[in-house]
Amino acid sequence: MVSQFKNSQLYVELRPRCPKCKKEFLLDLKRFMPGGFHSCYACGSVTKFDGVLSEKVQVLINDLEATVRQVLDSLSAASR
Numbered sequence: 798m799v800s801q802f803k804n805s806q807l808y809v810e811l812r813p814r815c816p817k818c819k820k821e822f823l824l825d826l827k828r829f830m831p832g833g834f835h836s837c838y839a840c841g842s843v844t845k846f847d848g849v850l851s852e853k854v855q856v857l858i859n860d861l862e863a864t865v866r867q868v869l870d871s872l873s874a875a876s877r
Protein backbone atom coordinates (compact mmCIF):
# COMPACT_ATOMS: atom_id res chain seq x y z
CA MET A 798 0.00 0.00 0.00
CA VAL A 799 1.28 3.42 -0.95
CA SER A 800 -0.16 6.50 0.68
CA GLN A 801 0.66 10.14 0.21
CA PHE A 802 -0.69 13.41 1.34
CA LYS A 803 -0.21 16.29 -1.05
CA ASN A 804 -2.01 19.62 -1.18
CA SER A 805 -4.45 18.40 1.49
CA GLN A 806 -5.43 15.51 -0.77
CA LEU A 807 -5.02 11.98 0.45
CA TYR A 808 -3.80 9.46 -2.07
CA VAL A 809 -3.91 5.79 -1.10
CA GLU A 810 -2.94 3.23 -3.68
CA LEU A 811 -4.02 -0.37 -3.19
CA ARG A 812 -3.00 -3.40 -5.18
CA PRO A 813 -5.82 -5.90 -5.00
CA ARG A 814 -5.99 -8.96 -7.23
CA CYS A 815 -8.67 -9.75 -9.78
CA PRO A 816 -10.93 -12.43 -8.24
CA LYS A 817 -10.98 -14.31 -11.54
CA CYS A 818 -7.50 -14.24 -13.11
CA LYS A 819 -5.61 -13.12 -9.97
CA LYS A 820 -3.84 -10.32 -11.84
CA GLU A 821 -2.86 -7.47 -9.58
CA PHE A 822 -4.33 -4.08 -10.38
CA LEU A 823 -3.96 -0.57 -9.03
CA LEU A 824 -6.77 1.06 -7.16
CA ASP A 825 -6.79 4.62 -5.95
CA LEU A 826 -8.81 4.37 -2.74
CA LYS A 827 -10.64 7.59 -3.62
CA ARG A 828 -12.07 5.84 -6.63
CA PHE A 829 -13.52 3.14 -4.36
CA MET A 830 -16.93 4.80 -4.54
CA PRO A 831 -20.44 3.48 -3.87
CA GLY A 832 -21.83 2.14 -7.15
CA GLY A 833 -18.33 1.88 -8.60
CA PHE A 834 -16.67 -1.14 -10.11
CA HIS A 835 -13.39 -2.27 -11.56
CA SER A 836 -12.97 -3.88 -14.97
CA CYS A 837 -9.94 -6.14 -15.11
CA TYR A 838 -7.57 -5.09 -17.89
CA ALA A 839 -6.43 -8.68 -18.33
CA CYS A 840 -9.61 -10.79 -18.37
CA GLY A 841 -12.33 -8.13 -18.57
CA SER A 842 -14.25 -9.37 -15.56
CA VAL A 843 -16.11 -6.68 -13.66
CA THR A 844 -15.87 -6.46 -9.88
CA LYS A 845 -18.48 -4.32 -8.18
CA PHE A 846 -17.38 -2.37 -5.12
CA ASP A 847 -19.09 -3.10 -1.81
CA GLY A 848 -21.58 -0.26 -1.29
CA VAL A 849 -21.47 -0.09 2.50
CA LEU A 850 -17.71 -0.42 2.65
CA SER A 851 -17.04 2.16 -0.06
CA GLU A 852 -19.35 4.65 1.63
CA LYS A 853 -17.45 4.15 4.89
CA VAL A 854 -14.12 4.62 3.11
CA GLN A 855 -15.21 7.90 1.49
CA VAL A 856 -16.43 9.29 4.84
CA LEU A 857 -13.13 8.33 6.49
CA ILE A 858 -11.04 9.87 3.71
CA ASN A 859 -13.01 13.13 3.93
CA ASP A 860 -12.62 13.14 7.71
CA LEU A 861 -8.91 12.47 7.50
CA GLU A 862 -8.36 15.18 4.90
CA ALA A 863 -10.28 17.69 7.01
CA THR A 864 -8.32 16.69 10.11
CA VAL A 865 -4.96 16.94 8.34
CA ARG A 866 -5.88 20.41 7.12
CA GLN A 867 -6.52 21.32 10.77
CA VAL A 868 -3.10 19.95 11.70
CA LEU A 869 -1.45 22.02 8.96
CA ASP A 870 -3.39 25.10 10.07
CA SER A 871 -2.41 24.60 13.71
CA LEU A 872 1.26 24.21 12.74
CA SER A 873 1.38 27.26 10.54
CA ALA A 874 -0.49 29.25 13.18
CA ALA A 875 2.06 28.19 15.81
CA SER A 876 4.99 29.30 13.66
CA ARG A 877 3.69 32.84 13.37
Ligand SMILES: [Zn+2]
Nearest residue numbers: 815818837840
Ligand atom coordinates in the same frame (compact mmCIF):
# COMPACT_ATOMS: atom_id res chain seq x y z
ZN1 LIG B 1 -8.89 -10.55 -14.34
